Amino acid sequence: LTPHPVPPRDPEPRGRAARQTRDRIARAALGLFTSRGYRETTTPLIAARAGVAEGTIYRHFPSKHELLNEVFRAAQRTVQEPWKASDPERPVRERLDAVASRWGTLAAREPDLIRLVFGDRYRGLLDGRSATAARDFENTIERAIAAGKAVGDIRSGPATLWASVWLRVIGLGLERIAAGAWGPDDPAFTLLRAAAWDAIRSVPLPQNANGTTINDPASDDSASGAPT
Amino acid sequence: LTPHPVPPRDPEPRGRAARQTRDRIARAALGLFTSRGYRETTTPLIAARAGVAEGTIYRHFPSKHELLNEVFRAAQRTVQEPWKASDPERPVRERLDAVASRWGTLAAREPDLIRLVFGDRYRGLLDGRSATAARDFENTIERAIAAGKAVGDIRSGPATLWASVWLRVIGLGLERIAAGAWGPDDPAFTLLRAAAWDAIRSVPLPQNANGTTINDPASDDSASGAPT
Amino acid sequence: LTPHPVPPRDPEPRGRAARQTRDRIARAALGLFTSRGYRETTTPLIAARAGVAEGTIYRHFPSKHELLNEVFRAAQRTVQEPWKASDPERPVRERLDAVASRWGTLAAREPDLIRLVFGDRYRGLLDGRSATAARDFENTIERAIAAGKAVGDIRSGPATLWASVWLRVIGLGLERIAAGAWGPDDPAFTLLRAAAWDAIRSVPLPQNANGTTINDPASDDSASGAPT
Amino acid sequence: LTPHPVPPRDPEPRGRAARQTRDRIARAALGLFTSRGYRETTTPLIAARAGVAEGTIYRHFPSKHELLNEVFRAAQRTVQEPWKASDPERPVRERLDAVASRWGTLAAREPDLIRLVFGDRYRGLLDGRSATAARDFENTIERAIAAGKAVGDIRSGPATLWASVWLRVIGLGLERIAAGAWGPDDPAFTLLRAAAWDAIRSVPLPQNANGTTINDPASDDSASGAPT
DNA sequence: TATGAATGAGTTTTCATTCAT
DNA sequence: TATGAATGAAAACTCATTCAT
Numbered sequence: 001l002t003p004h005p006v007p008p009r010d011p012e013p014r015g016r017a018a019r020q021t022r023d024r025i026a027r028a029a030l031g032l033f034t035s036r037g038y039r040e041t042t043t044p045l046i047a048a049r050a051g052v053a054e055g056t057i058y059r060h061f062p063s064k065h066e067l068l069n070e071v072f073r074a075a076q077r078t079v080q081e082p083w084k085a086s087d088p089e090r091p092v093r094e095r096l097d098a099v100a101s102r103w104g105t106l107a108a109r110e111p112d113l114i115r116l117v118f119g120d121r122y123r124g125l126l127d128g129r130s131a132t133a134a135r136d137f138e139n140t141i142e143r144a145i146a147a148g149k150a151v152g153d154i155r156s157g158p159a160t161l162w163a164s165v166w167l168r169v170i171g172l173g174l175e176r177i178a179a180g181a182w183g184p185d186d187p188a189f190t191l192l193r194a195a196a197w198d199a200i201r202s203v204p205l206p207q208n209a210n211g212t213t214i215n216d217p218a219s220d221d222s223a224s225g226a227p228t
Numbered sequence: 229l230t231p232h233p234v235p236p237r238d239p240e241p242r243g244r245a246a247r248q249t250r251d252r253i254a255r256a257a258l259g260l261f262t263s264r265g266y267r268e269t270t271t272p273l274i275a276a277r278a279g280v281a282e283g284t285i286y287r288h289f290p291s292k293h294e295l296l297n298e299v300f301r302a303a304q305r306t307v308q309e310p311w312k313a314s315d316p317e318r319p320v321r322e323r324l325d326a327v328a329s330r331w332g333t334l335a336a337r338e339p340d341l342i343r344l345v346f347g348d349r350y351r352g353l354l355d356g357r358s359a360t361a362a363r364d365f366e367n368t369i370e371r372a373i374a375a376g377k378a379v380g381d382i383r384s385g386p387a388t389l390w391a392s393v394w395l396r397v398i399g400l401g402l403e404r405i406a407a408g409a410w411g412p413d414d415p416a417f418t419l420l421r422a423a424a425w426d427a428i429r430s431v432p433l434p435q436n437a438n439g440t441t442i443n444d445p446a447s448d449d450s451a452s453g454a455p456t
Numbered sequence: 457l458t459p460h461p462v463p464p465r466d467p468e469p470r471g472r473a474a475r476q477t478r479d480r481i482a483r484a485a486l487g488l489f490t491s492r493g494y495r496e497t498t499t500p501l502i503a504a505r506a507g508v509a510e511g512t513i514y515r516h517f518p519s520k521h522e523l524l525n526e527v528f529r530a531a532q533r534t535v536q537e538p539w540k541a542s543d544p545e546r547p548v549r550e551r552l553d554a555v556a557s558r559w560g561t562l563a564a565r566e567p568d569l570i571r572l573v574f575g576d577r578y579r580g581l582l583d584g585r586s587a588t589a590a591r592d593f594e595n596t597i598e599r600a601i602a603a604g605k606a607v608g609d610i611r612s613g614p615a616t617l618w619a620s621v622w623l624r625v626i627g628l629g630l631e632r633i634a635a636g637a638w639g640p641d642d643p644a645f646t647l648l649r650a651a652a653w654d655a656i657r658s659v660p661l662p663q664n665a666n667g668t669t670i671n672d673p674a675s676d677d678s679a680s681g682a683p684t
Numbered sequence: 685l686t687p688h689p690v691p692p693r694d695p696e697p698r699g700r701a702a703r704q705t706r707d708r709i710a711r712a713a714l715g716l717f718t719s720r721g722y723r724e725t726t727t728p729l730i731a732a733r734a735g736v737a738e739g740t741i742y743r744h745f746p747s748k749h750e751l752l753n754e755v756f757r758a759a760q761r762t763v764q765e766p767w768k769a770s771d772p773e774r775p776v777r778e779r780l781d782a783v784a785s786r787w788g789t790l791a792a793r794e795p796d797l798i799r800l801v802f803g804d805r806y807r808g809l810l811d812g813r814s815a816t817a818a819r820d821f822e823n824t825i826e827r828a829i830a831a832g833k834a835v836g837d838i839r840s841g842p843a844t845l846w847a848s849v850w851l852r853v854i855g856l857g858l859e860r861i862a863a864g865a866w867g868p869d870d871p872a873f874t875l876l877r878a879a880a881w882d883a884i885r886s887v888p889l890p891q892n893a894n895g896t897t898i899n900d901p902a903s904d905d906s907a908s909g910a911p912t
Numbered sequence: 913t914a915t916g917a918a919t920g921a922g923t924t925t926t927c928a929t930t931c932a933t
Numbered sequence: 934t935a936t937g938a939a940t941g942a943a944a945a946c947t948c949a950t951t952c953a954t
Contacts, residue, residue: 054919056917120348155423199427271928492808499923515940519925625852705914731916747950
């Protein structure tokens, strides 16, 4: 009946100029969402900051909600990279610490991106795809922690819980860096990473008379931040 | 600036019935804010849940925004009580753990209240007074932690940071309890409290040959959650 | 969980003043829909004509679309009245003519109402309830025509078709009256009613020499409108 | 008024390829207007269905509104052809019936075209030229009917009215054919044409005792549809 | 001649707040 | 003191039209 197959309703712009515009909108939205919040960020505001007309937003994103989600997923992908780049052969502690360190650098360079991914307040606004992406990533970390637990590096208790704890504590530092309160190499961040690890690592049990500990052979004390 | 105090435009209701109405509105708002979020909670919704007319809200609160803040400060006060009730003479660790435990009970009884105080998402909506109240409370805990640090119980590094870390980790557990995922006495919550403490406590340094540790005389291993 | 059962989201206004406002909006909408069409009638236009603020429309009707449908159903009910009031014992022809005559009067008094019900252009905009209401009414007339056919008053062929034909022809006259081109008792309307009947009545077959007709014993010639 | 003709701002494309493009756009628009309605048909939709870019529409038509009108007038011309081709010497009844029959065929082949011309809903959107074209055509038919009336074939009353009546009734059948509910040679359409004629033809008056009728010598009984 | 990205005025709808009763 | 109808500014989104390429 339709001689030409009906193309997707709103074929997204393809050219280079178009992609630039799209990017400008995405960046503007990212900045506003993380500073004001989703609801408080209006489309006129995004358009103004991106330097485009309000209608232009809708040539590139089907809705404000989808805009948030696309921005989120892009940020999420960036955040995952350091983890993917880390060596799965190394002990958990080292992997976690290496990743956290790289995130610190990222937080200094792209604070909004970090805020979006580590901020809890957007959780309720994510669509299925985004939520799955977020959860998948947390699962990846969780699995590494579970493996660490299997070799006695991680405290007893659910690995899921320790993944959340570690992420929360690290997130705290990332926020400070993102806020400009800390530099990416701030000693406080190093301390914090140690604290995050101590929160989840297998605890040194009461010493036996002979000065050895049980069940925590890998007790990596050198990790524990510089004393005083 | 105004020599004569500005006469209140619309004196708030005083009678007992009035106070009940006010309370109903506050409770309705609390429940809705924490389940749907501030912006998603409309005044018609609050009025409906409180069983009053929309206009009535404005006889008790000057604005929706102020309503949020009053509800927040009330919740904040409730959350502070366990801390005030705790014995300042006891070591930090015990105080913190006792308070966290009481919060757990509170989270089971008044989940919304806990969500409001420990949820990050409301931060951007608080007015000066509320923000100050929140900060004051965090400072109180911070001072206790600083004191603990002075006696060697707490890890080196800024006490402010450790206060935040501890609150964040505990907050994670409170959210689970508030969500009904854990009971107030759930063993996982006990584990979590231990982890929160381990994140901020003075770390057990490498043992000497004779099995003693340096700089952490109070190392109370009993805190370290149940081993597998 | 909810102490007070959540009432319907937007309890429609109840008081007398409220009903008047609602009526003003409905009348304004009716007039605009029938003169400009649905899409061309904007909510600011309706509000202006009704003398209310735009937001007020939405306290009385959930949406513009629902407004159209409520207005339609009300009009539809009014149009049905003459039919219900007509005597089912009388022959079809008389019933139809009586109803058409009453509609003529109605068209002079409430032209917009007639336009809405008899205008085809709204069909695509009606929701299920309205469409059903419209169809039910047409069915009622159709059944009467089918009965007329059973006694030989109506032309052979599907009764549905003749109902549509009759309504269309009568609708033509109603539109002229609604437009003010004819008065309700205009002789042209009488002619038209006769024509509408002749379109559907059982036709007088070719007379034999002896003045009888074939196959159409019930040929009621007296029905055939005023000559000349 | 303008001594020198206003130079066309943007001369319409002339080449053969251009004409093809123009045609594709017109056909796409016709199909969409009649299925979705004018307002519901967006220019992106038309462009997509025509397989051209949005901007291209404006190289061939000055505006969407003008596009509708040009499409309408073209359709109107096509609809007029059968009438022009009919023999003005034949009696009205035969001409009308022949034309209606040809329209039936057209409705089966080009349903959208028929819908556009016979559908009432576009009336309000036509510009002066289109309205005049439509009226001119109706006048043509009206004149033929007036002539028929002069020779006693048509019922007393304004010829204008009978032209409208006849067109409306025939239109009903054309819509059914266009909708695919009837084939172009459906017996129901034959019945309907007879009904349309009976609505406007000079009525057989009550017979005298001797079996003759008054004032309707040309009573064309053969028109009266097939009995049951 | 055709493209398609950009525009901005206009659309429907929401909702915190006011105020006469 | 409580009500609830009315308000109007602002929100998200649409789409006919323009114009540089």
